[in-house]
Each structure stands twice: as C-alpha cells, then as structure tokens.
Amino acid sequence: MAAMVEPDYVPGSVSVNPTNGHGLEESRHSWEKEFSMIINTFNQCPLLRQLNLTLTIHEILQKLKGMNGDHANNEKATTKLMEEWKKEDSCEEYGTERLLEMGLTEVIGLLGEWRKKMVEEEGRIEAWNLLSAIEQAAQDENMMKCVKQQLGEEYYETLDMDMKQSIDLFFWYECCMHKDQNSFKAGNTAMIALWEKQDIEGPVLLANKANATAKATLTEDKTAALEASTHGGAKMAAIAGVVFKNRDKRKEKAREKKKAYTRYMQNALKKKFRQFPDMSHNRSASHGDAAECEVDKKNPGFTNIKKNLLAAMKCPRTLEELAVLALIHQSITISYL
Known part of the structure; x- marks a missing residue:
C-alpha cells in the first residue's frame, strides 16, 4: 500500500510497502514508523540544519492527499484511518x-x-492526588490534546467550503483488478449466451464427479442449470488450473516432481515455458492467461477432473471459446493493467 503525497514540485508517493498485519493499529503504527524515519533523516541532514529547515509530522500529513492499495477491506479501513488522522492533525494545529x-x-x-x-x-x-506524577503528566498531555482538538474543530466549522474541501481532499486509488474481472466476465457471459441465441450446440458438459453421477436423477430445470454453468472455456481454464497448478501444496509438490506439463510444453515449443497460471486464487487476468495456453497432456489418467479436461481439449466449441477469451483478454481487459 502506498501513501500519496503532494510535494511542491511534483506529485509522488511516500513508499510502496506490504503491511505488517491486518489490524488498523498495526497499519497506523507502520505508517508512523515510516514517517518518523523520513523526519529523522530530513532533520539530521547537516545542510538542512545550516539552512534552519525542519520537517514535522504535521507538514507530512498536510501533504498527504490519498492512499493507493488493493481492494481488501483492511486496506480501505487503513485509508479511512489515515484520512481521519490527517483531519485530526489539522484540527489540532488550528487549535x-x-x-x-x-x-x-x-x-x-x-x-x-x-x-x-x-x-x-x-x-x-x-483520586487525582493518588496518581503518580508521571500519570498526572500523561493526563495533562491528553487534556491539552483534547483542548486543541475542540478549538480546532470549532475553527474548522467557521471556514468556507473551499477551505474545508482543501483540508478534506483525500483520494482512494484502488487497483484495476475488478475492472479486469468485470470486463472479462461480461465478455464471457455474452459469448456463452450466443450459443443459445444462434441455436448452436454449445461446448461439452464438464460436470464434477458428484453431478455427473446424479445427473440421471435431476429434474429438467436442475439439469438445464447444471449444463449452463459447467461447460465452456472459462470452466476448462479453471479445471486446468486445478490439474496443473493446484493450490494444495502437497498435491502440487507431487506434480512438480514429474513436471510433466512444463516439460511437455518446453519440448513442444523448443523454449522455456512458464508455469500454468494460478487459478486457485482471486488473481487478476488468471483466466485470460490460461485461455492463451495451448494445453495438452499425455496419459491424462482416469479421474473425473482429468476426463473433463481431456474432453474439453477435444471439444471444438470449448477451444473456440478459449480463443475468444484470449482475444478478450488481449484486446480489452489487459489494457487496464
């Protein structure tokens, strides 16, 4: 996550760092530590000392204009916390x-x-007299902070809208992941609907083991729903991800010993081949990347998931969908990245 600042000369960012934890207090502590390091470096510079220039946390917070992070709720909460911190600091300074x-x-x-x-x-x-001198001093310090806050908030309410907007200006920059996902999903949905609209037989059914067994006993409506949701290029990409790059590290480790998929593709393409895209996590562009991989595999075995993968690779309609998904990824969604 990065904090966006507004220097006098050019916009920039403080830093891009991973958070140490998901709690708000941990996030704020991380940024306080980051700002403290910047302040100490600035104030200890011999040249700046000769020029009588100093840097304070107030000056940094006043230049803070936004945060840049992913779509996670804790990042959004951290952004809100930083925005509130900036406003509190402004009120305290006015106070x-x-x-x-x-x-x-x-x-x-x-x-x-x-x-x-x-x-x-x-x-x-x-009870007050029973407190130690250190405890009383801490209470006095907190009291002074509250006094400044109240005076600052009262002063803030007297400002015109332009001044308030200047103080409150704070942007939240999200990642482009959802734009990529939504545009890719829209293209896939439109493509799937085309089979029925044009009265063309769609891709082969890729039901999981339980549904494949129970299909004979399903009602007509449930069968239609099953067939509508378990076929096509996107489904094949997900299945291929489970087979070639499983999120279960124990299963993946066993597969990595053989490296059958990677070795086959390297031999076929006569060049180094990257691993199959990670389909097990909520990653940007994973289905599009998978659609671009020409998947093949010898001796697929007889498990249901491998049967589905082999059936999909032999289905012209599924391969057509993969080609279209690859085009959507290259010409539309990848432009957001």
Whole structure:
C-alpha cells in the first residue's frame, strides 16, 4: 500500500510497502514508523540544519492527499484511518494557533475548566492526588490534546467550503483488478449466451464427479442449470488450473516432481515455458492467461477432473471459446493493467 503525497514540485508517493498485519493499529503504527524515519533523516541532514529547515509530522500529513492499495477491506479501513488522522492533525494545529491567539486570562480560564472536568472523571481530587506524577503528566498531555482538538474543530466549522474541501481532499486509488474481472466476465457471459441465441450446440458438459453421477436423477430445470454453468472455456481454464497448478501444496509438490506439463510444453515449443497460471486464487487476468495456453497432456489418467479436461481439449466449441477469451483478454481487459 502506498501513501500519496503532494510535494511542491511534483506529485509522488511516500513508499510502496506490504503491511505488517491486518489490524488498523498495526497499519497506523507502520505508517508512523515510516514517517518518523523520513523526519529523522530530513532533520539530521547537516545542510538542512545550516539552512534552519525542519520537517514535522504535521507538514507530512498536510501533504498527504490519498492512499493507493488493493481492494481488501483492511486496506480501505487503513485509508479511512489515515484520512481521519490527517483531519485530526489539522484540527489540532488550528487549535494550537487559536490558543496562541487567546489572552492569558482566557487561556487560564479554559484550561481550568478542562482540568476540573478531568479531575472529576478520575473520581474527585482525592483520586487525582493518588496518581503518580508521571500519570498526572500523561493526563495533562491528553487534556491539552483534547483542548486543541475542540478549538480546532470549532475553527474548522467557521471556514468556507473551499477551505474545508482543501483540508478534506483525500483520494482512494484502488487497483484495476475488478475492472479486469468485470470486463472479462461480461465478455464471457455474452459469448456463452450466443450459443443459445444462434441455436448452436454449445461446448461439452464438464460436470464434477458428484453431478455427473446424479445427473440421471435431476429434474429438467436442475439439469438445464447444471449444463449452463459447467461447460465452456472459462470452466476448462479453471479445471486446468486445478490439474496443473493446484493450490494444495502437497498435491502440487507431487506434480512438480514429474513436471510433466512444463516439460511437455518446453519440448513442444523448443523454449522455456512458464508455469500454468494460478487459478486457485482471486488473481487478476488468471483466466485470460490460461485461455492463451495451448494445453495438452499425455496419459491424462482416469479421474473425473482429468476426463473433463481431456474432453474439453477435444471439444471444438470449448477451444473456440478459449480463443475468444484470449482475444478478450488481449484486446480489452489487459489494457487496464
């Protein structure tokens, strides 16, 4: 995930780093650590010291204009957290300026009211006096933060819409994965519908073992639903992914010992051949990549899934769908990447 900043000279990003965890506190801590490293490097530079230039977390947050990450919910939540952090920092800075503008009597009165409220929350003055000096100092620090926040929020409400928009401006840049998936899915759906629309026999049925056994006992509606969802190029690509690159590492390890698929393709193409696309995870362009692979395999065995794969490879309609899916991938969806 990357934080997008707006330098004075050219837009750029702070960094592109993997998160250390999926919790919001871990994500914020990671960014605090990243910003702290930038601040320390900047402030320890001898040349910048001579020029009396310093960098603060406030200056970084004010230049923070957005976050760039994937579609995961924790990344979206982190973006929201960073946006709230930026606004809180703005309000606190405005509150600090407001305190400096206030007269001494006004400041003393304001802090006196807040301190009285804080002591009451602790359970009267006796309970407050039982706190150590360090604990009281921590409470005072938190109180000052709350005072600044309130003053800053009050000042924020007095600003015009243009100023508020400038403060609140924060973009969320998502990945293009869903655009790729949706456009590919739309093309596949339109292609599947064409068989029935043109009254042409579609690709061979690729039912799993349970459905293949139970097909004879299914009702007409259920049989139609089964046939509509278990055939075609996309289904063949998914089956090929299970056979050639299974997400079960134990099964995949056994297959990797033989490397039959990779060796066959290397011998057939007379060049190095990459592994079959990963179909077991929610990856961008995986079905399109699989459609572009000319799949063949000797001695496919007699398991149901391998029978389906062999039947699909011998079905002209399925191969036609694979060709169309490859064209959709190359001419439409890949342009998003």
